[in-house]
Amino acid sequence: MSNRTAENIFDTLVDGIVAGRMTPGEPLVEQALAEQFGVSRTPVREALHRLEQANLAERGARRAFVVRKMAPEDLAELFEAAGEVESALAALAANRMSEIERRRLEAILGEGDACNDPQSYGDINARFHGTIQSGARNGILAATLDELNLRTLAWRAANFHEDSSRLASSRAEHRAIAQAIFAQDGEATRRLMRSHVASSYIIVADILAKRAP
Amino acid sequence: MSNRTAENIFDTLVDGIVAGRMTPGEPLVEQALAEQFGVSRTPVREALHRLEQANLAERGARRAFVVRKMAPEDLAELFEAAGEVESALAALAANRMSEIERRRLEAILGEGDACNDPQSYGDINARFHGTIQSGARNGILAATLDELNLRTLAWRAANFHEDSSRLASSRAEHRAIAQAIFAQDGEATRRLMRSHVASSYIIVADILAKRAP
DNA sequence: TATCTTGCATATGTATACATGTTCTTTCAA
DNA sequence: TTGAAAGAACATGTATACATATGCAAGATA
Known part of the structure; x- marks a missing residue:
């Protein structure tokens, strides 16, 4: 074959x-x-x-x-880089998303609230981030983030399963980001998205530290 | 051979x-x-x-x-992406550069003031940006910027020769960026670097528009 | 016994022949 | 004259054989 x-x-x-x-x-x-x-x-x-x-x-x-093996320092750099790029995209999206896209984002938020299954929440999470990414109207920057995320994914999949407490805080962070976007406040959106990515990093790093101390 | x-x-x-x-x-x-x-x-x-x-x-x-041929919209996206990434690096560098690196940056500023030859000013310019890039302590984000700059370079080389008025404003922008770094003001550094990259975009786009209207 | 050298095992780097797919051109018919 | 179909031309995709480099192990020598 x-x-x-x-x-x-x-x-x-x-x-x-x-x-x-x-x-x-x-x-x-x-x-x-x-x-x-x-x-x-x-x-x-x-x-x-x-x-x-x-x-x-x-x-x-x-x-x-x-x-590839990654050292913990590489992991930190990787998440920091992804956080900077994604927060830049989010800041752009806050000023550029269409009314339709904003409504779609709101709908995704609702789906997230109604969902308790970690598996399908992962899907909703991806759609939330994807909507913001495409709302930024910059395909090159979006492709840059995709490249970085390919590498963070390798870590997440090997080491990370969403637990329910993380799921709750993820919901809250998404809502805060969305509200900043609705208010067209680019800088607030940037700050919130950066800390959102950082908190997912903390979880991965935590699990890693417990695993091989 | x-x-x-x-x-x-x-x-x-x-x-x-x-x-x-x-x-x-x-x-x-x-x-x-x-x-x-x-x-x-x-x-x-x-x-x-x-x-x-x-x-x-x-x-x-x-x-x-x-x-590769690039459409003008691609060029705009490219510079915007490079601007976001480089300004993120600059913001990080403002908080992370060592005393030695800060002094080196100051020295480079001095060299720029003393230089009137566009050719060698290009060199100084590259060292200025390189110092900030490595001062950010994030190799992955720096590599990301290198990738993007490879593409902007293709445009600059084909279409852009620094003229003396641009040289003067470049000097002033560099000094403002450096001062924000010396003050360890990350957000000011980010804003200034972003607008610095944007102004180099404007020049390229301008020349392009005059060439093929 | 320690170390250097030599040779072999292993995996990638390169050359070349053949397969495949796409576009342009030519030719034949309506 | 126009249109479609067939085939040639051109460029990349794949297979295979051979070249090269690197690390490891075995053996010789100090």
Whole structure:
């Protein structure tokens, strides 16, 4: 079965990493992956290079690729960077979102209040952030955030399950952000979004610290 | 001579694009480049894929790669994105730069005042921004800015030569930014840096508008 | 026993041939 | 003259063989 193309293989590997099925340090050998996917080394090779560029893979022994390990300092930088970019997007969105988009955001808030299942709350959370992201009217900055989030996702999936107390505070933070957006107060929106991202960082870092002290 | 490796070829092509020797829309054909560099298609291919990922190349007719053309709206988004990221870095730097770094920044300011040659002022300008960038203590966010700047550079090089009036206002803006950093006023630094990047955008956009109205 | 050297195992880097897909051109018919 | 269909041309996608580099292990030598 060689219906898999380079793009396809890349997506599969990304998914495996962000879903936590492939653990940091795990080797990514061209030949082995080629046999596994039923293709030659060439498309696998291309996929691995893209992984490296996306900072999801790095070089290990014998120049081999391995799933990237991140130091705790890298994690802090990563969340700080994502927080800065997403809060910038939110500040822009506060001044640029259409009336329709604002109403959609309000609706998403309502869905979040009515939802207690962590799984589907994750979905609602993604739609909340996605609505703000597209409301900023800057595709390049949005793509930049996507890149960064790909990397935070790898951590979240491996280490983080939303608990109910986090769910409650997430709701409150979302509402505060939305209110700042409705008031078209860019700077308040920026500040609130930054601290929202920071609090999700604290949880991930906390779980990590407890796990490997 | 085939001392050139994939990395080398990538760098050469990037340089050619940002320096304006390769114009937007120019085809990048694997076979032709391979012969030109004296290597096979394989390393050229890899370089082209990296160019595409860096948004410096895109697909043209017959799936061929061409040097990326940017619409004016893209340019606006790009500078806005770069402005947000760099101003975030500057805000962080205002609170994190060491005493030594602050003195270095002051020295660079002095060099800028003493310099009237646009060429070497470009150098000083790069060192000013580089000092702030590294003073922010966030390598990931700094790398993000580098990526964006690679793309703005392609425009600047093709369309922009600093004139002396711009040089004077650039000096004044740098001094204002530095003073906000010395005062450890993150928010003022952010605001000033954002408007500094925006004014360089205005110049590029202006020249562009006069060129192809 | 410690260390340096040599050789091999392993994984990526490159070259080349062939496969695939897309566009342009030519040709034939209405 | 126009339109559609077929095929040639061109460019990338993939497979495979060979080249190169790197780390590890074994053995020789001080």
